[in-house]
Amino acid sequence: MEESKAIVLFSGGQDSTTCLAWALERFAQVETIGFDYGQRHRVELEVRPRVLDRIRRDFPDWRDRLGEDHLIDLTVLGQVSHTALTQSVAIEVQTNGLPNTFVPGRNLLFLGFAGAVAYRRGAKHLVTGVCETDYSGYPDCRDDTIKAMQLALNLGMDARFVVHTPLMFIDKAQTWELTERLGGETLVNIVCEETHTCYNGNRDQRHSWGFGCAACPACDLRAQGWKRFRSPNLIQEIAH
Numbered sequence: 001m002e003e004s005k006a007i008v009l010f011s012g013g014q015d016s017t018t019c020l021a022w023a024l025e026r027f028a029q030v031e032t033i034g035f036d037y038g039q040r041h042r043v044e045l046e047v048r049p050r051v052l053d054r055i056r057r058d059f060p061d062w063r064d065r066l067g068e069d070h071l072i073d074l075t076v077l078g079q080v081s082h083t084a085l086t087q088s089v090a091i092e093v094q095t096n097g098l099p100n101t102f103v104p105g106r107n108l109l110f111l112g113f114a115g116a117v118a119y120r121r122g123a124k125h126l127v128t129g130v131c132e133t134d135y136s137g138y139p140d141c142r143d144d145t146i147k148a149m150q151l152a153l154n155l156g157m158d159a160r161f162v163v164h165t166p167l168m169f170i171d172k173a174q175t176w177e178l179t180e181r182l183g184g185e186t187l188v189n190i191v192c193e194e195t196h197t198c199y200n201g202n203r204d205q206r207h208s209w210g211f212g213c214a215a216c217p218a219c220d221l222r223a224q225g226w227k228r229f230r231s232p233n234l235i236q237e238i239a240h
């Protein structure tokens, strides 16, 4: 098992792109893994190679560290779940308080498959962009869930994986700050131009913070974070 090798769960969104940069700063060898789980909007899968190409082009120091990309077919997940991300239904809050954008078991499956690929590729580290700060309360994004998964993977595969969650306790404005710290305006620009977060798959409208419908919960979080990131005075006002 390679101490300096990491697998990054990379969806092509803002968070996982920032996590990829975080990993490229730290580990000598970095591979990416993505999942086709029957997403309603295929644009997520289409932007992945474009983000990887831009990183290779614009960051020569990271180019040699960035290795293979693994795309795993998990379309079976779309068959067993009825959610706003896998079916054509409106986004709404369910009776249990969770939005129907929650795909039950998604991150558990993702980590399980990432562990299997890490085992095969001899990577010690797994990196995922889950966050419990300003998400919609998805229980599989919480720190306790991820720690339990790390333990389960290590017991079940007799391994010593370390699951890293660089975004777990920061909000979206701080995620933008981390993006800037890792790769400057060049990386901020790649996130704006190439990554995709919008739940409605909209890439027709370009805003200061990137493409999206500007109305869904994912766009709202991204836009609010951007505003606070670009207006430090606003953060000070909130703090006082």
Ligand code: ZN
Binding pocket: 197, 198, 199, 200, 201, 202, 212, 213, 214, 215, 216, 217, 218, 219, 220
């Ligand atoms: Zn949107």
